[in-house]
Amino acid sequence: MGLQIDIAAILANHAALAAQAPTARAAAVVKADAYGLGAATVAPALYRAGVRDFFVALVQEGRAIRPLLPPDARINVLSGHMAGADLTGLTPVLNSPEQFFRDRAMRPGQPFAIQLDSGMNRLGMEAAEWAAIRTEALAAGPAFIMSHLACADEPDHPANAAQLAAFRAMTDGCGVLRSLAATGGTLLGPDYHFDIVRPGVGLYGGQPFADARGVVTLSLRVIQTRDVRAGEMVGYGASWHAPRDCRIATVDAGYADGILRSLSGKGAHLFAGDMACPIVGRVSMDLITVDVTALATVPDRLTLIGPHQPIDRLADIAGTIGYEVLTSLGLRYDRTYL
Numbered sequence: 001m002g003l004q005i006d007i008a009a010i011l012a013n014h015a016a017l018a019a020q021a022p023t024a025r026a027a028a029v030v031k032a033d034a035y036g037l038g039a040a041t042v043a044p045a046l047y048r049a050g051v052r053d054f055f056v057a058l059v060q061e062g063r064a065i066r067p068l069l070p071p072d073a074r075i076n077v078l079s080g081h082m083a084g085a086d087l088t089g090l091t092p093v094l095n096s097p098e099q100f101f102r103d104r105a106m107r108p109g110q111p112f113a114i115q116l117d118s119g120m121n122r123l124g125m126e127a128a129e130w131a132a133i134r135t136e137a138l139a140a141g142p143a144f145i146m147s148h149l150a151c152a153d154e155p156d157h158p159a160n161a162a163q164l165a166a167f168r169a170m171t172d173g174c175g176v177l178r179s180l181a182a183t184g185g186t187l188l189g190p191d192y193h194f195d196i197v198r199p200g201v202g203l204y205g206g207q208p209f210a211d212a213r214g215v216v217t218l219s220l221r222v223i224q225t226r227d228v229r230a231g232e233m234v235g236y237g238a239s240w241h242a243p244r245d246c247r248i249a250t251v252d253a254g255y256a257d258g259i260l261r262s263l264s265g266k267g268a269h270l271f272a273g274d275m276a277c278p279i280v281g282r283v284s285m286d287l288i289t290v291d292v293t294a295l296a297t298v299p300d301r302l303t304l305i306g307p308h309q310p311i312d313r314l315a316d317i318a319g320t321i322g323y324e325v326l327t328s329l330g331l332r333y334d335r336t337y338l
């Protein structure tokens with residue numbers, strides 16, 4: 001089974017999102033191992049294409065890519081400064097007064113950033129907390145101040161304008177670089193761009209970046225093919241019975257590889273070229289059964305993710321989002337970078 005990752009497409013997606021926000025610096029979010037695609041390859045490729053600002057969720061993710069990037073790459077850690085963390089060479093995004101005071105006590109003179117909560121109520125300082133430390137925090141020279149939008153994938157959602165107004169109220173006149181937009185916010189237009197945009201999923205070919213180039217192709221090997229008579233069952237729970245005589249191929253990946261079990265019985269397909277072959281029966285841990293009756297010859301590999309069935313299509317079928325499909329892709333695939 002093979003996961004093909006098109007680095008040129010990631011770079012093209014980054015350039016396209018950067019072009020949406022020409023007055024801002026376009027960072028790259030490479031948390032969760034670059035959304036499952038391999039931060040050790042993706043981050044240096046983005047650096048070579050000119051990206052200098054990177055975001056990870058956790059200190060260990062930052063530690064993993066720090067040696068792979070030249071010193072002028074800025075690696076921002078969204079979880080901020082947790083007690084005991086080794087933040088050498090990293091920039092923590094400080095989310096609370098507690099993190100701010102810890103960081104300034106332990107890392108005086110070292111770079112830091114600030115996250116404010118503009119309404120999502122997930123991470124960042126509340127307006128009153130910020131007001132209380134604002135003078136001291138600005139005097140310490142934050143690299144930038146950021147916040148995050150909860151509903152940027154819904155352009156008409158009233159929370160977007162409300163969060164924008166809240167962010168402006170807290171930061172106008174600060175004289176510090178500001179960042180509000182991830183992929184969705186970048187597409188909301190110039191009001192949301194400020195100085196740094198932080199696209200993640202759009203780089204990797206996911207919604208809400210409708211014009212994204214596909215990045216991932218996932219093809220699975222056919223281990224075995226068999227004829228099944230009308231009325232016979234296939235797979236765990238005997239949830240599927242052949243409606244007629246048919247030919248079933250068993251391929252070599254399953255839910256342990258991030259092919260969600262909730263895809264079972266929902267109309268997902270594997271593709272042989274342009275030919276769609278339905279998944280039948282339940283997705284097992286390591287195996288999937290596919291109705292290949294319509295194929296004249298069964299190829300060595302069938303494609304699950306590709307142009308015919310992009311990550312967001314698969315996500316819709318499974319009842320989730322492209323982000324979860326990407327970050328669930330397991331570690332058992334042979335990865336090829338194009």
Ligand SMILES: *Cc1c(COP(=O)(O)O)cnc(C)c1O
Pocket residue numbers: 029031078147148181182183184198199200201202
């Ligand atoms: C994950 C994340 C991003 C990137 O979001 P996408 O929707 O993937 O573009 C940006 N900023 C923060 C704070 C995040 O948590």
